[in-house]
Amino acid sequence: xxxxxxxxVFQEVDLSKKDISMIDNNLTLVNYKKGDLILRQEExxxxxxxxxxxxxxxxxxxxxxxxxxxQFAIKGWWISDYNAYFKGEKAISxxxxxxxxxxxxxxxxxxxxxxxxxxxxxxxxxxxxxxxIASFQKRTLAVLSYNAxxxxxxxxxxxxxxxxxxxxxxxxxxxxITKESLSRVRKxxxxxx
Numbered sequence: 162x163x164x165x166x167x168x169x170v171f172q173e174v175d176l177s178k179k180d181i182s183m184i185d186n187n188l189t190l191v192n193y194k195k196g197d198l199i200l201r202q203e204e205x206x207x208x209x210x211x212x213x214x215x216x217x218x219x220x221x222x223x224x225x226x227x228x229x230x231x232q233f234a235i236k237g238w239w240i241s242d243y244n245a246y247f248k249g250e251k252a253i254s255x256x257x258x259x260x261x262x263x264x265x266x267x268x269x270x271x272x273x274x275x276x277x278x279x280x281x282x283x284x285x286x287x288x289x290x291x292x293x294i295a296s297f298q299k300r301t302l303a304v305l306s307y308n309a310x311x312x313x314x315x316x317x318x319x320x321x322x323x324x325x326x327x328x329x330x331x332x333x334x335x336x337x338i339t340k341e342s343l344s345r346v347r348k349x350x351x352x353x354x
Contacts, residue, residue, distance in 0.1 A: 191264050211264060218232065230335040309338045313346045
């Protein structure tokens with residue numbers, strides 16, 4: 162990796178040349194193709210990923226074989242199965258590249274080492290994680306209390322750049338509605354209803 166890429170990932174952190182070198186030695190640049198699964202349910206999780214380019218989604222497959230999209234991730238976001246990553250357990254979700262993607266992989270072991278050597282990175286990731294928890298809480302409340310149209314409008318207003326990159330059935334799965342309901346909602350909005 163180069164200094165520019167590391168500066169992109171940690172843009173809110175003032176890093177010395179030594180810090181950048183240490184980070185470079187503990188992160189890995191990886192390329193994936195559209196359709197690649199970088200994580201499968203029941204695998205042990207040791208990595209989290211920063212999205213340099215592309216679009217990914219995490220999803221759960223229930224006992225009936227139905228997919229439930231949990232999260233999308235685009236440039237500048239981090240993704241993993243956090244329950245498994247933090248607890249050392251098996252993954253409950255899958256992560257799929259829905260576009261060709263360039264990712265930066267960080268193992269938990271390397272993360273912990275960097276936290277010890279560069280303490281301001283621990284603050285950086287704590288703030289990122291707090292924002293992630295707040296987003297997940299808002300999403301949970303929307304799933305529980307909004308109707309299909311309200312869910313879709315919130316999604317478009319919050320994540321307009323994602324809507325252009327993902328298939329309709331992924332959006333419907335994320336919103337917890339059927340593809341038909343999504344189509345109906347879009348038609349209503351187009352008609353001004």
